[in-house]
Amino acid sequence: MKLQVETTKESEKKSQGVINPRLNITKEDANFVKRVREISLKSFSLSGVINIDQLKNPIQFESSLERDYIFLLEYDQTVKQYLEQPLKIKYIDNNKKQRTYIPDFIVEHFDNRPTELIEIKYTSTLKAKKDELEQKFKAARKYCQRNNLIFKVADEIHIREDRATELYNYKFLHRYKNYFHNINKDRTAFPILNENLVLLRTKLKELKKCTVSELVAHSAKDSDKQAELIFLTWYMVSNNFIKIDLTKKLTLNSIICLD
Structure with a gap:
């Protein structure tokens, strides 16, 4: 089955307000059951929803890099559950203004490692917006310390180079996964x-x-x-x-x- 990516207003409307059963853990000041932000369509980047499994709700993404990371999460046997756009972290920026930061994913594994908050960014963006992003990441690290979480930033080197073979395999297998459910x-x-x-x-x-x-x-x-x-x-x-x-x-x- 080909990758099912919807980028129309109709598909966006269908995905809004969907309760995601993939996570059932709770933490201080966090919503781990439902997305706290819906991803809207952008003319300057690839965004939409992906149907990895017919039994699961569509998963939203804001870039092709996030879409590739979703493949890694879905086929990784160590991943127990995850959620995109999972929670809001409030912080005060360098200009003394209150801001809100929403990490891209929260990931829980089957082993005893701490649950992870993940931010997906291209290396070019990390360099171009270094000062702005560092304030957000600092707030995220503090949040994680309070809630026994780990904060990580994953770029295209981690997703597309370090795990290139796995990503190729997962994309290859995806075309077969739900084939008979559709025809x-x-x-x-x-x-x-x-x-x-x-x-x-x-x-x-x-x-x-x-x-x-x-x-x-x-x-x-x-x-x-x-x-x-x-x-x-x-x-x-x-x-x-x-x-x-x-x-x-x-x-x-x-x-x-x-x-």
Whole structure:
């Protein structure tokens, strides 16, 4: 399935006021359940909403860098839950005026590390608005100290260079993740679909560990059938029915297994 990005006023209206069930933690002076700010469309930057999963609410973003970070969050198995535009932090700037700062994301992990407040910025913006941003970041660090949180700034180096392979894999898998939710509304194709999924799972259980190519070759001899099974294999990988190493670039020679 292609990335579903909506940037129309109608889609923006649909996303406003949506209660987000992904976070249920509470902290002092913070709203971790519903966005505190709705992201509006801008003519000078890419903004909109992304439907990663049909069972979840659309996720808002203000830049392509934020959109890429959402992919990292959604497919990272260590991430328990997160929310965009999560809370307001009030502070006094250098001109003695009261300001409000809203971090881009709050992220909670499955392990015992502190919950993180994340700001997404390009390195060029960090340099151009250094003084203004440092006041906001200082207020965020103080807020985090009071609430046992960690504040981090993620730029394109962290998102697109340090994690380039993972990001490539996540974007690649996204096209398969919800494919059958969209084309099979009448459910007519599900019997054949289920039969082929069972075939792949049964064969992989026999092989225990193999490449994508090996699984398909052992499951069918016809080239058209093999092409269909390759698609279904990636569908199963994207929905965590099959295990694979996502730190390495996905190819037909990638090793897969059930456990």
